[in-house]
């Protein structure tokens with residue numbers, strides 16, 4: 564679970580919302596095995612990652628790892644704990660998003676920003692009513 568959290572944190576903290584497998588394996592340097600307190604083996608992390616992907620917690624896209632749908636559905640509190648933003652348009656967590664507002668710090672899904680622009684026929688911020696910058 565420690566490793567899982569560390570990997571999720573890495574992904575959430577990354578700009579693209581995804582990391583390469585090597586980065587995930589690097590977490591073994593920071594997190595010892597919960598039971599033996601020893602450094603985890605590379606193969607252990609790889610096996611763990613495969614397990615996570617098989618059960619939907621993580622997803623592998625080409626050679627990148629991103630958050631799987633199951634984590635978003637079943638562990639939303641984990642995301643809040645990692646101060647992940649919530650999209651004000653759809654109220655789901657944003658991992659890969661944009662910051663369209665020049666005044667406030669909201670993070671929005673790209674497609675939600677597009678939808679919001681279409682619906683409001685303008686660029687008014689959903690939060691602070693200030694204009695959004697144009698993409």
Ligand SMILES: [Zn+2]
Nearest residue numbers: 650653672675
């Ligand atoms: Zn959204």
Ligand SMILES: [Zn+2]
Nearest residue numbers: 664667688691
């Ligand atoms: Zn705003």
